[in-house]
Amino acid sequence: MSKLDFKILKQKWNARVWQITLNGITLTTPVFMPVWTKATIKWIVLDMLKDPTYIWDLPEIKLILANTFHLYLRPGDELIKEAWGLHTFENWDKLILTDSGGFQVFSLWLGKNVEWSIIQDGGGNHDVKMKLTEDGVTFRSPYDGSKHMFTPEWVVDIQCNLWSDIMMVLDVCSPSGADKKIIEKHMQMTHRRAKRAFDHLKPKYNDVRGVLFPIVQWWTYLDLRQESVDFLSNYARDGIAVGGVSVWESKELIREVVSYTASKLPTNVPRYLMGVWTPEDITHAIEEGFDMFDCVLPTRLGRHGQAFATGGNVKINNAKYTKDFTPLTNDCGCYTCKNFTKAYLHHLIKEKEMLWGILLSLHNIMYLHKIVEDWKTAMLK
Amino acid sequence: MSKLDFKILKQKWNARVWQITLNGITLTTPVFMPVWTKATIKWIVLDMLKDPTYIWDLPEIKLILANTFHLYLRPGDELIKEAWGLHTFENWDKLILTDSGGFQVFSLWLGKNVEWSIIQDGGGNHDVKMKLTEDGVTFRSPYDGSKHMFTPEWVVDIQCNLWSDIMMVLDVCSPSGADKKIIEKHMQMTHRRAKRAFDHLKPKYNDVRGVLFPIVQWWTYLDLRQESVDFLSNYARDGIAVGGVSVWESKELIREVVSYTASKLPTNVPRYLMGVWTPEDITHAIEEGFDMFDCVLPTRLGRHGQAFATGGNVKINNAKYTKDFTPLTNDCGCYTCKNFTKAYLHHLIKEKEMLWGILLSLHNIMYLHKIVEDWKTAMLK
Numbered sequence: 145m146s147k148l149d150f151k152i153l154k155q156k157w158n159a160r161v162w163q164i165t166l167n168g169i170t171l172t173t174p175v176f177m178p179v180w181t182k183a184t185i186k187w188i189v190l191d192m193l194k195d196p197t198y199i200w201d202l203p204e205i206k207l208i209l210a211n212t213f214h215l216y217l218r219p220g221d222e223l224i225k226e227a228w229g230l231h232t233f234e235n236w237d238k239l240i241l242t243d244s245g246g247f248q249v250f251s252l253w254l255g256k257n258v259e260w261s262i263i264q265d266g267g268g269n270h271d272v273k274m275k276l277t278e279d280g281v282t283f284r285s286p287y288d289g290s291k292h293m294f295t296p297e298w299v300v301d302i303q304c305n306l307w308s309d310i311m312m313v314l315d316v317c318s319p320s321g322a323d324k325k326i327i328e329k330h331m332q333m334t335h336r337r338a339k340r341a342f343d344h345l346k347p348k349y350n351d352v353r354g355v356l357f358p359i360v361q362w363w364t365y366l367d368l369r370q371e372s373v374d375f376l377s378n379y380a381r382d383g384i385a386v387g388g389v390s391v392w393e394s395k396e397l398i399r400e401v402v403s404y405t406a407s408k409l410p411t412n413v414p415r416y417l418m419g420v421w422t423p424e425d426i427t428h429a430i431e432e433g434f435d436m437f438d439c440v441l442p443t444r445l446g447r448h449g450q451a452f453a454t455g456g457n458v459k460i461n462n463a464k465y466t467k468d469f470t471p472l473t474n475d476c477g478c479y480t481c482k483n484f485t486k487a488y489l490h491h492l493i494k495e496k497e498m499l500w501g502i503l504l505s506l507h508n509i510m511y512l513h514k515i516v517e518d519w520k521t522a523m524l525k
Numbered sequence: 526m527s528k529l530d531f532k533i534l535k536q537k538w539n540a541r542v543w544q545i546t547l548n549g550i551t552l553t554t555p556v557f558m559p560v561w562t563k564a565t566i567k568w569i570v571l572d573m574l575k576d577p578t579y580i581w582d583l584p585e586i587k588l589i590l591a592n593t594f595h596l597y598l599r600p601g602d603e604l605i606k607e608a609w610g611l612h613t614f615e616n617w618d619k620l621i622l623t624d625s626g627g628f629q630v631f632s633l634w635l636g637k638n639v640e641w642s643i644i645q646d647g648g649g650n651h652d653v654k655m656k657l658t659e660d661g662v663t664f665r666s667p668y669d670g671s672k673h674m675f676t677p678e679w680v681v682d683i684q685c686n687l688w689s690d691i692m693m694v695l696d697v698c699s700p701s702g703a704d705k706k707i708i709e710k711h712m713q714m715t716h717r718r719a720k721r722a723f724d725h726l727k728p729k730y731n732d733v734r735g736v737l738f739p740i741v742q743w744w745t746y747l748d749l750r751q752e753s754v755d756f757l758s759n760y761a762r763d764g765i766a767v768g769g770v771s772v773w774e775s776k777e778l779i780r781e782v783v784s785y786t787a788s789k790l791p792t793n794v795p796r797y798l799m800g801v802w803t804p805e806d807i808t809h810a811i812e813e814g815f816d817m818f819d820c821v822l823p824t825r826l827g828r829h830g831q832a833f834a835t836g837g838n839v840k841i842n843n844a845k846y847t848k849d850f851t852p853l854t855n856d857c858g859c860y861t862c863k864n865f866t867k868a869y870l871h872h873l874i875k876e877k878e879m880l881w882g883i884l885l886s887l888h889n890i891m892y893l894h895k896i897v898e899d900w901k902t903a904m905l906k
Contacts (some may be wrong), residue, residue: 181880182872182876182878183869183872183873184873184878184880186878186879186880187879187880187883189570189573189880189883189884191578191579191860192570192863195576195578197572197576198572217849218872218875218876219868219871219872219875223847223848223868225848225867226848227866227869233866233868235864235865284672309885352789360801391778443714466600466604467604467607469607469608479572483572483616484616485608485614487600487604487608487614488564488608488614488615488616490600491563491599491600492564493565494599494600495563495599497563497564497565497567498567498568498879499565499567499568499569499570502568502570503570
């Protein structure tokens with residue numbers, strides 16, 4: 145039996161509102177998860193996300209995402225285990241989803257003069273920073289150059305050490321535009337890894353906190369997506385994730401792939417669409433039946449002075465906001481919009497007073513949170 | 526009649542607990558004021574200081590300090606006036622004290638190759654960054670080199686534009702170790718400036734929001750302090766400030782000067798001791814009859830990874846805290862100490878995750894706030 149209980153609150157065409165309970169925490173989906181890469185959401189005190197002052201009349205955020213790759217390297221999953229898990233370490237009493245690190249290992253070295261041929265076959269180059277083998281993936285730490293290996297089993301163990309609530313399998317990512325044969329090889333390897341990860345988890349499934357999701361990728365190759373869904377559905381006991389739809393490709397193509405993949409996914413488990421973040425893309429994906437979303441953009445853009453707004457992001461550094469005594473947006477009502485003007489936020493970024501990043505990050509997180517919550521409210525009416 | 530109402534709640538030897546009401550806000554003194562230099566307390570969302578989550582069972586903070594010099598230069602007091610004052614601009618519905626800028630003009634250029642003789646007499650040097658005249662002080666903006674002049678009258682007007690609740694007169698600061706004759710000249714000049722500032726405010730006293738405090742300085746020269754108190758007491762209608770006791774001098778000498786000056790001050794108005802911050806110095810000053818304190822150190826030290834603690838500051842960057850799963854201090858109970866371990870804070874600073882500075886700044890502010898509040902509670906028993 146799944147550790148993840150759910151109740152269908154509403155279904156309309158492909159879209160759905162579920163009530164999910166895991167480890168004693170109940171939330172409704174669809175849900176937007178803020179990203180807590182290194183055991184902290186950048187520039188934000190996490191209690192703010194539980195506090196009516198900052199989230200006004202929206203339901204509190206109950207599910208966040210942390211990063212296995214970074215936490216394994218620093219401060220180390222063993223240290224976090226000693227600290228009684230990530231929840232205790234970072235003071236978060238709700239749910240935590242951890243990614244597998246597969247994407248980080250892949251993306252950290254891509255574009256850093258690591259040749260594509262080395263990534264695809266392991267090559268013989270001694271300078272290799274990332275090497276794929278059947279057993280797993282070897283990589284060098286971007287922090288100190290030390291050598292590490294992730295295997296599917298080991299990545300499950302790391303996530304168990306973190307006391308993750310929702311774990312991801314170690315997948316093999318493929319670069320956009322790669323030869324289809326290579327991508328197919330990566331897919332087959334990912335399938336074998338998924339099997340190993342679930343075989344490893346099976347005997348201790350009831351003793352650990354987390355559930356495990358497989359990941360479907362493979363860019364715009366719909367036949368590969370179909371094949372991967374067919375195979376990985378066998379492991380979608382508690383949920384399934386879909387990746388590879390948010391970078392490099394055109395909006396139209398992404399939508400087509402999202403719709404197609406959604407139509408093939410099992411309907412009886414939560415579906416997590418990785419890294420999709422624009423308000424329109426999230427709304428589209430919700431309508432196609434996706435339930436979970438995450439992205440680092442709200443905080444990253446916030447730190448760089450950009451705020452989400454209908455009709456285009458507000459770049460608060462712009463001189464035209466010097467005497468603009470209106471809020472970032474008129475339709476938001478978040479803590480930042482309710483209490484501060486563009487003129488004040490402009491003053492803060494000009495003076496390099498970090499509060500600008502805190503307030504813009506809060507706005508951006510709440511902007512996406514509100515879109516999802518408003519959609520849910522409308523559905524439940 | 527003073528705009529500042531007060532009620533004596535307790536008096537014991539020289540120490541006192543007052544209830545003060547100004548502009549509809551009531552607070553009790555002694556009080557520690559966090560510093561909001563440029564319309565933001567560095568790295569902190571100011572609503573945190575009103576929120577039980579962060580201040581636990583202490584009374585909320587109701588009085589903060591902002592910086593006339595910096596706000597005049599950026600974003601400009603005229604802009605803040607247009608924004609309906611500093612309270613509206615920075616979203617603070619309690620009280621704001623503004624310093625006069627006298628100390629900033631003085632300290633920004635001291636030690637920056639400005640010769641002492643130029644500071645004392647204005648000199649003839651064209652490169653002069655700060656020039657004292659009978660009329661006021663001319664200085665160049667540290668931001669863009671533009672030329673500005675502060676007169677006693679103008680500084681009152683700036684503070685009125687900011688909608689300050691408690692304003693300070695433009696004073697002339699003297700460098701430590703300066704010849705007594707020079708210091709005496711500065712004192713006489715400060716007295717004339719105080720008279721001008723109060724003469725300027727008088728006709729509009731009932732139309733503006735703020736009250737105005739004169740400032741007594743003059744280092745360790747007790748006779749000058751006595752003379753200055755005698756003169757400035759004439760203007761201490763709503764309160765009086767004492768400066769020049771927190772930099773450069775020995776602890777013993779500072780205490781002697783604090784005690785002496787306190788014994789000469791009028792007893793029927795609030796007394797503000799500027800820039801004194803160590804827990805011991807604050808406690809000593811409270812016992813000598815001072816009511817108000819401020820310092821930038823809590824947030825500055827916090828950003829640099831130092832946390833106040835009994836028995837010496839905790840330097841959280843130290844490797845010995847890597848696996849220290851205890852709070853910063855055992856006797857504090859603030860939000861940071863209640864929820865996070867040294868190991869977590871150490872991880873944050875190692876990863877340059879700014880939350881370390883937010884949490885340490887909160888701890889340091891609350892640490893001093895608690896010392897003052899605990900003292901008050903004990904007095905009122």
